[in-house]
Amino acid sequence: MDTQPTRATAPQTDEITREVVxxxxxxxxxxxxxxxEAAAARSLTGAQAKVLALLRRGPxxxxxxxxxxxxxxxxxTGIVDRLETRGFVTRQPDLQDRRVKLVAATETGAGASEELxxxxxFAREPLAALDSEERTQLRDLLRRMLTGAxxxxx
Amino acid sequence: MDTQPTRATAPQTDEITREVVxxxxxxxxxxxxxxxEAAAARSLTGAQAKVLALLRRGPxxxxxxxxxxxxxxxxxTGIVDRLETRGFVTRQPDLQDRRVKLVAATETGAGASEELxxxxxFAREPLAALDSEERTQLRDLLRRMLTGAxxxxx
DNA sequence: CCTGAACAGTTGACAACGTGAACCTTTCAT
DNA sequence: ATGAAAGGTTCACGTTGTCAACTGTTCAGG
Numbered sequence: 001m002d003t004q005p006t007r008a009t010a011p012q013t014d015e016i017t018r019e020v021v022x023x024x025x026x027x028x029x030x031x032x033x034x035x036x037e038a039a040a041a042r043s044l045t046g047a048q049a050k051v052l053a054l055l056r057r058g059p060x061x062x063x064x065x066x067x068x069x070x071x072x073x074x075x076x077t078g079i080v081d082r083l084e085t086r087g088f089v090t091r092q093p094d095l096q097d098r099r100v101k102l103v104a105a106t107e108t109g110a111g112a113s114e115e116l117x118x119x120x121x122f123a124r125e126p127l128a129a130l131d132s133e134e135r136t137q138l139r140d141l142l143r144r145m146l147t148g149a150x151x152x153x154x
Numbered sequence: 155m156d157t158q159p160t161r162a163t164a165p166q167t168d169e170i171t172r173e174v175v176x177x178x179x180x181x182x183x184x185x186x187x188x189x190x191e192a193a194a195a196r197s198l199t200g201a202q203a204k205v206l207a208l209l210r211r212g213p214x215x216x217x218x219x220x221x222x223x224x225x226x227x228x229x230x231t232g233i234v235d236r237l238e239t240r241g242f243v244t245r246q247p248d249l250q251d252r253r254v255k256l257v258a259a260t261e262t263g264a265g266a267s268e269e270l271x272x273x274x275x276f277a278r279e280p281l282a283a284l285d286s287e288e289r290t291q292l293r294d295l296l297r298r299m300l301t302g303a304x305x306x307x308x
Numbered sequence: 309c310c311t312g313a314a315c316a317g318t319t320g321a322c323a324a325c326g327t328g329a330a331c332c333t334t335t336c337a338t
Numbered sequence: 339a340t341g342a343a344a345g346g347t348t349c350a351c352g353t354t355g356t357c358a359a360c361t362g363t364t365c366a367g368g
Contacts, residue, residue: 016289018275023296025274028185030300031178033224047354063316070187075355077318082353099316099363121172126299134295135170141292142177145280146184199324217345229326231347236324253334253345 030126038119042112044088047079052088052105052113059092059104088112184280192273196266198242201233206242206259206267213246213258242266 032046039049047069054065062080066073080103083089088109094100105113130138186200193203201223208219216234220227234257237243242263248254259267284292 014275014286016286016293017281020281020289020293020296021275023293023300024181024185025189026300027178027296028182028189031182032186035179035182045353061316062318071354072356073317074319074357078354097316097364101317120175121168127171127174129298129301130295132168132170134298135168135174137291138295139170139174139177141284141288141295142174142181144283144288146177146180147283201325215345216347225325226327227346228328228348232325251335251345255346 027126035120038116041119042116044112044116048083048088049113049116051076051079051083051103052109053117055089055103055105056110056113056117059102061094061100061102063100065103083109181280189274192270195273196270198266198270202237202242203267203270205230205233205237205257206263207271209243209257209259210264210267210271213256215248215254215256217254219257237263 035049036046039046042049044052050069051065054060054068062076063073065080066076069076080089080091084091087106089103089105092102092104094102127135189203190200193200196203198206204223205219208214208222216230217227219234220230223230234243234245238245241260243257243259246256246258248256281289
């Protein structure tokens with residue numbers, strides 16, 4: 001962790017930290033709800049939408065999807081099954097390794113995912129309360145928080 | 155009606171907004187994962203932990219729990235059932251309205267919830283990347299976002 | 309070359325979540 | 339008093355998620 005001699009190394013009961021955590025929890029709940037709603041509006045579940053969002057950068061092995069979403073590979077099987085029957089993704093063989101199956105978004109799937117992402121951008125009521133300068137500030141803070149954490153994610 | 159650098163009243167394709175939304179999505183995923191983990195460490199599911207957290211401010215009718223969590227009342231029945239069999243909550247009659255059942259956290263339940271909340275405060279790696287001034291800045295931004303949104307929550 | 313360990317994905321059984329409809333009890337307006 | 343409306347529960351159903359067992363593939367040693 002951090003070995004700062006000057007700063008409080010134990011923010012255990014830090015007042016501000018506690019409040020930020022609570023605010024975060026509320027914001028997380030709010031975002032989560034909106035995300036599920038937006039997905040449902042396109043007859044997708046939250047998990048399906050997440051997988052589809054991952055595939056925006058290209059095909060991906062099942063296992064990697066599982067790792068990125070921090071769940072068991074067997075769980076991904078079912079989700080991809082359902083996405084596949086609806087024509088949102090396909091399973092392609094990996095030519096380098098025949099054990100691997102590459103999941104790729106179809107035209108329809110990519111479209112739905114992009115549409116959903118687009119719908120989030122201005123459906124976010126909370127962000128409307130901030131002007132562009134504040135948004136920039138927020139962006140910088142979030143960036144710093146995320147680059148120092150468990151990893152850049154995707 | 156195009157990209158006005160001064161003030162964008164239509165942040166439809168605003169670059170910063172889009173990035174903030176993406177960062178938020180990552181942060182939300184991260185928080186969600188940590189929350190589930192922290193709950194699991196106390197043999198609670200995420201949903202159970204959320205209900206238990208709601209009861210910190212006192213007993214609450216089933217219906218109000220459902221409304222706060224934005225789900226169907228029938229769903230809460232099951233969650234409270236499981237919490238009750240483990241001794242984390244009790245169902246009490248409401249003396250004013252005999253239709254209502256007030257769910258109250260037991261000593262054990264309140265303890266587990268407080269413990270979980272406490273464990274989140276310093277387990278949040280992301281926050282460690284910010285100094286106290288930045289945290290204050292973040293707190294203010296989050297406050298503004300939340301007070302303008304769907305409501306203060308509780 | 310063969311054998312066995314390790315890996316990718318699937319299957320099956322199981323628990324929790326979440327919805328929607330039907331139902332019972334209680335409240336409340338008329 | 340009667341009927342509508344509200345609070346909870348129950349049931350049936352689908353989706354997520356875990357874990358253990360299984361098939362097929364890859365790869366390292368012998």
